Amino acid sequence: MSKKVHVQTTINGEAVDFLCEPRNSLLEVLRDDLDHTGAKEGCNNGNCGACNVIMDGRLVNSCCVLGVEADGCEITTIEGIGSAANLHPLQQKFLEHAALQCGICTPGFIVSAKALLDENPNPTEDEVRYWLAGNLCRCTGYDKIVRAVLDARNGA
Amino acid sequence: MSQNGHKVIGTRPIRHDGVDKVTGRAIYGADIQLTGLLHGTVKRSPHPHARIKNIDTSRAEAHPGVRAVVTAHDLPQIADKLADLGEAIVNLRDASNNVLAYGKVLYKGHAVAGVAAINLHVAQEAVELIDVEYEVLPHVTGVLEAMEDGAPILHEDMKTTSMGEETDKVSNIANHFQHKMGEPDDGFAEADVVIEREFTTQTVHQGYIETHNATALWNEEGQLTIWTSTQGAFSVRDQMAEILQMPVSKVKIVPLEIGGGFGGKISVYLDPVAALLSKKTGHPVKMTMTRDEVFEGTGPTPGSYLKVKMGATSDGRLTAATAYMAYEAGAYPGSPVGAGAGCIFTPYDIPNVQIDGYDVCVNKPKTNAYRAPGATNAAYATETVVDEISEKLGVDPLEFRVKNGAKEGTRRADGPVHPRIGCIETTEAALNSEHYRSSLAKSANGKVRGRGVASGYWFNFNGGRSAISVSINPDGTINMLEGSTDIGGSRASIAMQLAETIGLEATDIKPYVVDTDSIGYTDVTGGSRTTFGTGYAAHATGQALIREMKERASKLWDVPADAIDFEDGVFSYRDDAEKRGSFKEMASQAGDAGGPVVAQVSTNPDGSGGGAFATHVVDVEVDRETGKVDILRYTAVQDAGTAIHPSYVEGQMQGGVVQGIGWGLNEEYIYNDDGSMTNASFLDYRMPTTLDLPMIETIIVEVPNESHPYGVRGVGEVPIVPPPAALANAIYDATGVRLRDLPMSPPRVQKALAENGG
Numbered sequence: 001m002s003k004k005v006h007v008q009t010t011i012n013g014e015a016v017d018f019l020c021e022p023r024n025s026l027l028e029v030l031r032d033d034l035d036h037t038g039a040k041e042g043c044n045n046g047n048c049g050a051c052n053v054i055m056d057g058r059l060v061n062s063c064c065v066l067g068v069e070a071d072g073c074e075i076t077t078i079e080g081i082g083s084a085a086n087l088h089p090l091q092q093k094f095l096e097h098a099a100l101q102c103g104i105c106t107p108g109f110i111v112s113a114k115a116l117l118d119e120n121p122n123p124t125e126d127e128v129r130y131w132l133a134g135n136l137c138r139c140t141g142y143d144k145i146v147r148a149v150l151d152a153r154n155g156a
Numbered sequence: 157m158s159q160n161g162h163k164v165i166g167t168r169p170i171r172h173d174g175v176d177k178v179t180g181r182a183i184y185g186a187d188i189q190l191t192g193l194l195h196g197t198v199k200r201s202p203h204p205h206a207r208i209k210n211i212d213t214s215r216a217e218a219h220p221g222v223r224a225v226v227t228a229h230d231l232p233q234i235a236d237k238l239a240d241l242g243e244a245i246v247n248l249r250d251a252s253n254n255v256l257a258y259g260k261v262l263y264k265g266h267a268v269a270g271v272a273a274i275n276l277h278v279a280q281e282a283v284e285l286i287d288v289e290y291e292v293l294p295h296v297t298g299v300l301e302a303m304e305d306g307a308p309i310l311h312e313d314m315k316t317t318s319m320g321e322e323t324d325k326v327s328n329i330a331n332h333f334q335h336k337m338g339e340p341d342d343g344f345a346e347a348d349v350v351i352e353r354e355f356t357t358q359t360v361h362q363g364y365i366e367t368h369n370a371t372a373l374w375n376e377e378g379q380l381t382i383w384t385s386t387q388g389a390f391s392v393r394d395q396m397a398e399i400l401q402m403p404v405s406k407v408k409i410v411p412l413e414i415g416g417g418f419g420g421k422i423s424v425y426l427d428p429v430a431a432l433l434s435k436k437t438g439h440p441v442k443m444t445m446t447r448d449e450v451f452e453g454t455g456p457t458p459g460s461y462l463k464v465k466m467g468a469t470s471d472g473r474l475t476a477a478t479a480y481m482a483y484e485a486g487a488y489p490g491s492p493v494g495a496g497a498g499c500i501f502t503p504y505d506i507p508n509v510q511i512d513g514y515d516v517c518v519n520k521p522k523t524n525a526y527r528a529p530g531a532t533n534a535a536y537a538t539e540t541v542v543d544e545i546s547e548k549l550g551v552d553p554l555e556f557r558v559k560n561g562a563k564e565g566t567r568r569a570d571g572p573v574h575p576r577i578g579c580i581e582t583t584e585a586a587l588n589s590e591h592y593r594s595s596l597a598k599s600a601n602g603k604v605r606g607r608g609v610a611s612g613y614w615f616n617f618n619g620g621r622s623a624i625s626v627s628i629n630p631d632g633t634i635n636m637l638e639g640s641t642d643i644g645g646s647r648a649s650i651a652m653q654l655a656e657t658i659g660l661e662a663t664d665i666k667p668y669v670v671d672t673d674s675i676g677y678t679d680v681t682g683g684s685r686t687t688f689g690t691g692y693a694a695h696a697t698g699q700a701l702i703r704e705m706k707e708r709a710s711k712l713w714d715v716p717a718d719a720i721d722f723e724d725g726v727f728s729y730r731d732d733a734e735k736r737g738s739f740k741e742m743a744s745q746a747g748d749a750g751g752p753v754v755a756q757v758s759t760n761p762d763g764s765g766g767g768a769f770a771t772h773v774v775d776v777e778v779d780r781e782t783g784k785v786d787i788l789r790y791t792a793v794q795d796a797g798t799a800i801h802p803s804y805v806e807g808q809m810q811g812g813v814v815q816g817i818g819w820g821l822n823e824e825y826i827y828n829d830d831g832s833m834t835n836a837s838f839l840d841y842r843m844p845t846t847l848d849l850p851m852i853e854t855i856i857v858e859v860p861n862e863s864h865p866y867g868v869r870g871v872g873e874v875p876i877v878p879p880p881a882a883l884a885n886a887i888y889d890a891t892g893v894r895l896r897d898l899p900m901s902p903p904r905v906q907k908a909l910a911e912n913g914g
């Protein structure tokens with residue numbers, strides 16, 4: 001076991017300090033130490049997107065980022081995107097379109113889609129499909145997910 | 157109001173658990189945190205077949221931070237005993253040996269030891285320090301090779317059962333059975349066209365995004381609690397009681413949210429190991445699998461070899477069909493070949509049929525249920541042959557299916573006679589669909605296009621056991637406890653059936669999936685039974701509540717209960733128009749007339765699950781240079797009986813279609829000569845992504861199931877059945893080349909086109 005490192009970050013707008021081993025991924029830290037279990041582990045090697053978070057404005061697989069790399073960064077997780085009382089339009093559209101079945105992929109999809117809409121508020125279906133190709137869903141066949149994202153666009 | 161005069165059924169309310177799931181608050185199996193939690197992992201076999209000579213755990217135990225190590229010697233050795241686990245009959249001794257190998261390892265990835273440590277990394281380090289001495293044995297991974305005389309034998313004590321009798325022959329063939337109806341030889345003699353073809357399919361995985369997990373606490377009083385993601389908490393309880401040889405009353409299973417299952421989360425893998433580790437350490441122990449462990453250590457669905465022969469007269473009548481079906485069971489007997497045999501010719505009315513099924517052990521993980529288990533392999537063969545026959549006869553393939561379609565009274569080759577089914581209605585809806593009627597434009601980019609169709613059948617289980625417990629709140633809302641895992645919206649579909657029955661809104665019902673100490677025995681969420689079977693219980697619960705509320709109203713109004721009517725959600729006394737009240741109004745007073753209103757109901761309906769039929773239409777574009785197949789348009793048609801929540805019915809159809817597309821075009825376990833899977837990751841095991849697909853159009857047909865009060869048929873499984881065959885038929889239409897081996901991945905398509913000049 002190696003010595004733990006002190007890391008200072010901002011998570012969902014709040015300053016957060018934590019200690020982690022250099023080998024801990026950001027996903028592990030979020031889930032096991034910071035009680036942010038909204039990010040899910042589907043593969044732990046960058047292939048499913050269930051763990052996605054936004055780090056300094058960039059969409060990342062948190063399983064492929066080390067906890068120590070988050071030092072000085074601003075991180076947005078699913079917990080910071082909306083709440084029951086104040087759902088983000090994407091969350092509302094996912095509900096209306098029944099864009100989830102088991103729901104394990106849903107936080108990752110919503111975070112990814114938010115990153116897309118932040119960058120391109122009015123994507124085409126092709127652009128949505130291209131952007132979301134890094135997120136796997138095994139339940140829905142993606143149809144309702146793509147529709148929900150299209151419906152959450154500005155001016156849609 | 158929806159059609160059929162229903163108020164709630166057929167509408168699309170937002171699901172009860174939706175907000176928790178879109179905000180990341182829902183607690184799935186791996187999300188649980190407990191005080192004093194240790195983390196566990198598993199040591200797995202690097203060999204596909206080997207004798208375990210010795211396991212030395214001393215170096216691992218001495219590693220700093222390690223708290224306990226367990227092997228099969230920590231499990232009670234149990235006798236041969238069969239148990240029904242919902243989608244499959246399982247031998248419990250095999251189940252135990254699959255959890256931790258005893259004596260032999262039978263596949264690469266077979267668990268041999270478990271470790272608990274202060275964190276996962278330390279546990280993983282310790283796994284490397286467990287020394288296992290193996291005597292490596294020859295292995296066999298292909299189904300036909302495994303059936304040959306002289307093949308390496310997995311179970312030295314396993315004798316083939318043939319036609320119901322145990323023989324003296326030791327072989328990898330666990331079972332050979334036969335279904336026969338009429339005289340196939342005579343039927344083929346009558347036929348003008350006879351087609352016989354061979355097919356192979358490869359091992360594929362359910363591919364749920366959440367990996368397996370289990371957290372166990374074995375406390376000092378000997379009470380075991382497991383928190384896990386499972387399709388059936390009671391099934392886990394039963395398995396734990398048998399594998400650990402303890403009374404069911406000592407085991408409590410707490411089902412947390414589940415991230416997909418598709419049949420793969422019924423058998424236990426980690427749960428007994430976590431329990432043993434907790435018993436040894438006195439701490440709760442959490443175990444989760446990595447993705448490669450899920451591929452290599454849990455049950456996929458089998459690879460198979462099929463030979464199908466069908467004959468028809470020149471006026472388009474099927475006269476005879478035979479099938480030889482050999483399915484890989486994996487390491488222990490129990491492939492879904494029996495279910496496959498029950499489905500293989502079922503969309504058709506054929507007078508003369510013979511089906512021979514073989515359940516064959518190979519050095520791969522023990523197979524498990526995967527959405528309509530066994531039926532997709534079977535339909536790939538049948539539906540391709542039917543396409544060829546239609547072509548030879550010069551008839552439209554859907555017209556041919558309508559003409560030969562199964563209907564009420566048609567007998568399946570394995571015995572049962574169909575109740576009212578929607579086979580022909582579904583095919584007709586496909587035939588009349590805008591998609592099928594449209595013409596397919598030529599490709600402008602040098603690629604070739606084609607259209608294919610295929611049908612499929614899945615039994616739908618006959619309801620099974622379900623329990624529901626409800627209490628009425630004074631505000632007229634209802635807390636509804638159930639034992640059925642909600643894997644894709646069944647809280648909503650069950651709550652909606654209760655709401656419909658008692659005249660409330662879906663949102664007035666608050667459904668909870670609860671632990672095994674808090675509700676009556678409920679069978680697994682599998683076999684497409686939940687919305688049918690637990691919905692059946694919800695309807696019965698509604699009836700019980702209405703009876704109870706009438707008793708309360710009778711006391712409050714001081715009139716006889718049998719003079720009180722309940723209609724359109726309102727209770728009223730026949731002889732006095734003043735005495736009336738809605739369910740909600742009555743709920744606010746009912747507690748004063750005899751205490752809180754509660755009801756508990758359990759059901760096990762003996763009617764039919766209804767049988768599900770599907771017909772799919774697909775347009776593809778094939779790149780002859782690369783062999784890549786793109787899907788241009790896809791329409792799935794299916795009989796849902798009655799669609800309770802149409803969005804989730806469509807969702808099941810779309811999800812099943814896409815799994816079938818993955819199975820058809822890309823997914824397979826690729827084995828090297830050493831018997832190792834070489835693609836155990838989501839990068840190399842290529843499941844469909846958003847970019848691989850168009851929207852999936854759906855047409856819901858509703859031929860009510862007479863065995864259910866609202867006409868429900870299961871919908872979850874049959875949509876995976878037609879896609880591989882529909883794609884093969886579309887590829888043929890585009891290229892003139894028939895593909896009879898799955899997956900029809902770019903290298904295979906390219907090779908087939910090169911060989912056949914397509």
Ligand code: FES
Pocket residue numbers: 040041042043044045046047048049050051052061062063064
């Ligand atoms: S868990 Fe990070 S991409 Fe799959």
Ligand code: FES
Pocket residue numbers: 099100101102103104105106136137138139140365415416
């Ligand atoms: S909803 Fe289950 S994986 Fe997407």
